[in-house]
Amino acid sequence: KLDQKGSDHCLKMNDRFGFYLTKVAGIDNAHNLHAVHIKDILSTSMGNLQASAQFNYMFDIPWLIQQYPVEFRSKPLLIVHGMQRETKAEYDMAAMNYSNVKLCQAKMEIMYGTHHTKMMLLLYDNGMRVVITTANNIHQDWYQKTQGVWISPLFPKLDKGEASAGDSDTHFKKDLLEYLSAYKLNGLKEWQEHIKQHNMSSAKVFILGSVPGRHLGEKKTAFGHLKLRKILQEHGPSVSEVKGWPVVGQFSSIGSMGPNKDNWLCAEWRESLSTAKGLGGLRTADAPLKLIFPTKDNIRLSLEGYPAGASVPYSIHTAKKQQFLHEYFHQWRAEVQGRSRAMPHIKTYLRMSPDSKKIAWFAVTSSNLSKAAWGALEKKQSQLMIRSYEIGVLFLPQMFGAEKFFEVQDKECQNSGEFPVPYDLPPTPYTKQDRPWLWDIPYKDLPDTHGNMWCPS
């Protein structure tokens, strides 16, 4: 269905970028025309599935199996997770009911890391697809939230002796293989082989991966925010073109980033996201930073009500150590996509023109605003320490035949060149009364959409 040029005047061209939002229940269906549900991704219209691999943080295994068409439910399924102890045992138990399901536990050797990566590898009889998303493999992540999905083109199988390594200008295949080999898991070897046997030259996005470790030397720029810095240094906009353009970060959780902005956020991290091509030494005036994170009232008045906040785990213990963040906060507003009340679990990052009509690049990823996900430089900046597994994709205009920048799509129907940014630009600052959503304190003053209060135990 996704490759069919629908009759609906808006439907065509929506696979230009391969970037979609998930369907949201309870809003005008006009806002779901370009959106996808997990059942659409796994449907027979996408290919005759032979086997699949599902990378994620949270799994409801029976629910996941139900999302496959009945004829695909007994195909080999590899589940890659990072759970340990009781939760690992729960997953092992749940999988026992399905003889076609195998589990693969990612090694979590650095404290506080998570296996956050949300990715599907789909092997068909005539090729394969890679899908990178922000949604967990549980019902509520695909029900009333704003989530992002990138669906690759169908990558054809390489002929046996085919010379070309089947890679793209963005080194998509090489970077995906480098990411998977970093797990050092025998259980992934067969999928690394499947990827080697397919022609991925049609991939126009860059891979942004994170793998736990202390990455140095050549590997220092292979993952995390230094990978993004490296791509922007080489292929990004020129310094003169984006001088003073704001960096926008949008996410659903926030890690601890030190007592002031210059520890990591407005130094190392913003340095990478505001990188431009050319005169490396030329320090552009610091790029303005706009951070989009739901307010308490965004959550309270959302389609789900306060329970949406269970997926926005920002703790008061962390928040009170970094009040400086507050000045950068902006509300969640997505009138453009009819999703102001569909709380964000998507994570996106972009560089926006001052008039907010253009963007120099766009990234969608599992990475929240945290050192665990993006990495933090250590030992006199000689190594990048990352705690979690993450993956995302970066869109650069020139890879999609756009002149210099992407025009921001400012209404539902997308014209060819416009990029469908999932929320309203420019972002709306918090009011004086607004507070960031904190998930571990009670809210008993005002009821939510369903008339309930929030009393976390």
Ligand SMILES: O=C(O)c1ccc(Nc2c(-c3ccccc3O)nc3ccccn23)cc1C(=O)O
């Ligand atoms: O995407 C997201 O915003 C996201 C954010 C955090 C997250 N981890 C997480 C963790 C945790 C466990 C171990 C070490 C670090 C941790 O943060 N404990 C909870 C509890 C409830 C919800 C999430 N929790 C998972 C996701 C996700 O949905 O994948």
